[in-house]
Amino acid sequence: xPQPRLxxxxxxxxxxxxxxxxxxxxxxxxxxxxxxxxYELVQRAAEVEILPGxxxxxxxxxxxxxxxxxxxxxGRETVVRVSNGLGVPTVTHLHGGRTPPESDxxxxxxxxxxxxxxxxxxxxxxxxxxxxxxxxxxxxGQQVWRGLAGFFLVRDDEEDALxxxxxxxxxxxxxxxxxxxxxxxxxxxxxxxxxxVREAYMGGVLGDVILVNGAPWPELRVERARYRFRLLNxxxxxxYEFALAPGGTIVxxxxxxxxxxxxxxxxxxxxxxxxxxxxxxxxxxxxAGDLVELRNLAGEGxxxxxxxxxxxxxxxxxxAIPETLSRIERLDPAKAAVTxxxxxxxxxxxxxxxxxxxxxxxxxxxxEARPRLGDTEIWRLTSDVAxxxxxxxxxxxxxxxxxxxxxxxxxxxxxxxxxxxxxxxIITRFTGYRGRYVMxxxxxxxxxxxxxxxxxxx
Ligand code: C2O
Ligand code: CU
Numbered sequence: 001x002p003q004p005r006l007x008x009x010x011x012x013x014x015x016x017x018x019x020x021x022x023x024x025x026x027x028x029x030x031x032x033x034x035x036x037x038x039y040e041l042v043q044r045a046a047e048v049e050i051l052p053g054x055x056x057x058x059x060x061x062x063x064x065x066x067x068x069x070x071x072x073x074x075g076r077e078t079v080v081r082v083s084n085g086l087g088v089p090t091v092t093h094l095h096g097g098r099t100p101p102e103s104d105x106x107x108x109x110x111x112x113x114x115x116x117x118x119x120x121x122x123x124x125x126x127x128x129x130x131x132x133x134x135x136x137x138x139x140x141g142q143q144v145w146r147g148l149a150g151f152f153l154v155r156d157d158e159e160d161a162l163x164x165x166x167x168x169x170x171x172x173x174x175x176x177x178x179x180x181x182x183x184x185x186x187x188x189x190x191x192x193x194x195x196x197v198r199e200a201y202m203g204g205v206l207g208d209v210i211l212v213n214g215a216p217w218p219e220l221r222v223e224r225a226r227y228r229f230r231l232l233n234x235x236x237x238x239x240y241e242f243a244l245a246p247g248g249t250i251v252x253x254x255x256x257x258x259x260x261x262x263x264x265x266x267x268x269x270x271x272x273x274x275x276x277x278x279x280x281x282x283x284x285x286x287x288a289g290d291l292v293e294l295r296n297l298a299g300e301g302x303x304x305x306x307x308x309x310x311x312x313x314x315x316x317x318x319x320a321i322p323e324t325l326s327r328i329e330r331l332d333p334a335k336a337a338v339t340x341x342x343x344x345x346x347x348x349x350x351x352x353x354x355x356x357x358x359x360x361x362x363x364x365x366x367x368e369a370r371p372r373l374g375d376t377e378i379w380r381l382t383s384d385v386a387x388x389x390x391x392x393x394x395x396x397x398x399x400x401x402x403x404x405x406x407x408x409x410x411x412x413x414x415x416x417x418x419x420x421x422x423x424x425x426i427i428t429r430f431t432g433y434r435g436r437y438v439m440x441x442x443x444x445x446x447x448x449x450x451x452x453x454x455x456x457x458x
Contacts, residue, residue, distance in 0.1 A: 005203055006206045007207060021213060024151060036077035037076065041150075058146055067150025096128055103120045137364075144234070173229050177210050204237025205237055206236075210306050234273075242296060273443055275417065288312060343357070344382065347361075372457070391428070434457045438453065
């Protein structure tokens with residue numbers, strides 16, 4: 001079975017060193033009026049210093065990697081004007097957004113070099129940690145690898161009413177792996193334009209340095225207080241399993257679709273590409289002067305320290321983690337109008353190999369499912385090797401994994417990791433908009449190798 005393949009760095013990688021954790025800049029609206037907040041993100045090529053002394057070319061929203069964080073409010077229309085200052089077409093998708101089809105970033109809905117597009121997000125959805133990233137057909141892996149991704153946070157009154165850590169103690173962490181050439185650039189195998197390269201990277205592309213907010217092994221100074229971290233796996237193909245060292249509890253309070261029903265106390269948090277976990281760490285469990293590491297325990301290549309926290313002194317902390325976070329309606333399988341099957345497997349694509357849904361490569365003209373607006377449906381997803389499956393528009397609940405119902409209350413998700421040879425049943429209700437959307441594997445190389453399917457809400 002094809003495993004993701006490490007693209008080894010040829011730049012001399014320093015031993016883990018310490019830089020301060022960068023925080024993506026918060027975007028400011030250029031206009032705000034009675035009906036909407038308007039932002040502009042200009043996609044630009046830029047050079048940034050990621051490894052000491054080396055200049056790394058990136059493609060960034062606003063010229064930065066990660067792009068600026070958009071902080072939006074539930075129910076408040078947010079319009080993001082994306083101006084393409086790059087030499088290639090782009091597409092922008094709000095991952096986790098309940099978005100009308102014309103603003104959803106359909107893979108062939110290109111913004112050409114020099115052109116721009118207003119993406120309109122009504123944000124008729126609850127508070128959650130979302131992200132935006134490139135979604136150009138056949139090139140998503142490459143364009144995200146070069147830096148086209150950023151946070152999009154939605155807040156609402158329900159969440160604001162809870163005493164969760166906020167302000168400087170609410171920290172977004174985008175985790176993604178990259179590799180570096182001697183000149184500092186982040187090479188990418190060029191799967192779309194270089195025939196023959198594809199087979200070697202069937203499993204996906206891994207890097208050998210794990211970055212947090214675009215920096216290797218960063219450090220955050222913290223006080224002895226609770227912090228909320230919005231963990232996002234923005235990697236092309238690498239899953240993570242995060243744990244604290246020397247030990248400690250991570251309290252998960254939210255997932256892809258916002259707050260959980262109740263907090264989960266964990267030793268490890270697993271995140272497949274595209275997934276998010278909002279977690280709280282209480283640093284008063286440590287002593288001033290402690291260095292607490294966030295480690296990755298999963299996968300090929302780099303394990304160990306991803307970043308670390310330098311614990312400082314005591315501080316006033318009014319935050320708490322309520323035992324009830326949110327009310328989440330459990331979708332009822334008895335109400336499902338239909339059960340549909342989707343197999344995520346390898347197969348043949350244009351005479352070579354690729355990744356397919358129900359044995360067919362992605363075709364913009366073919367619609368695999370036509371759910372009716374308002375209907376509840378069960379989708380049974382099966383895998384050969386691991387595939388993190390993402391649905392646009394519809395948030396869902398996991399009904400079963402290999403026939404077993406997950407423990408605990410239901411949770412809203414938009415991405416679910418199918419492990420090797422699994423059957424995962426999800427249940428969703430199609431509300432919001434009619435139109436054509438995609439479901440695809442969020443291993444971005446698998447997505448680019450055609451593991452994507454259209455559904456149309458009618
Ligand atoms: Cu985050 Cu269709 O993708
Ligand atoms: Cu996949």
